[in-house]
Amino acid sequence: MIKATVYVTIKQSVLDPQGNAVQSALHSMGFNEVEKVRIGKYLEVTLNTADRAEAESRVRAMCEKLLANTVIEDYRFELEGA
Amino acid sequence: MIKATVYVTIKQSVLDPQGNAVQSALHSMGFNEVEKVRIGKYLEVTLNTADRAEAESRVRAMCEKLLANTVIEDYRFELEGA
Numbered sequence A, B: 001m002i003k004a005t006v007y008v009t010i011k012q013s014v015l016d017p018q019g020n021a022v023q024s025a026l027h028s029m030g031f032n033e034v035e036k037v038r039i040g041k042y043l044e045v046t047l048n049t050a051d052r053a054e055a056e057s058r059v060r061a062m063c064e065k066l067l068a069n070t071v072i073e074d075y076r077f078e079l080e081g082a
Helices: A017-028 A052-067 B017-028 B052-067
Strands: A002-010 A032-046 A073-080 B003-008 B034-047 B073-080
Touching: A002 B034, A017 A032, A017 B052, A032 A052, A032 B003, A032 B017, A052 A073, A052 B017, A073 B073, B003 B017, B017 B034, B034 B052, B052 B073
Parallel strands: none
Antiparallel strands: A002 A032, A002 A073, A032 B034, B003 B034, B003 B073
């Protein structure tokens, strides 16, 4: 079993309306020190395999094909387990 | 400036329909080694402060009040910067 932790974030040059909405909400609650909020996705994918190199290429393929929209999003991932 | 990286995840005992949908999609694309998918949120919050201890208590308050629904979600965060 290998657990992949995938982080999908919006590219710096792309507007993040969800982040802006959360920032406004925080301001309206009195958290005026908040300068910027960017929101992304966090995924834990458990793979039934023991081959780390294969897992890496498979997770990369999943990100490219489904988990991230690479036009506007970046992704990175970490693997743990045997 | 302190940057807080916040991870909001669904508690283990709570169903994750979004994760299940992604898992089904991955299976239908041929990624049959995927055993489980859990999806959470990843937030980068930039704070205009230099006081790390204060930043920690403020970010905890933001999580409790807005960023996480603590009935069904867990959160954790890391601070970086002076």
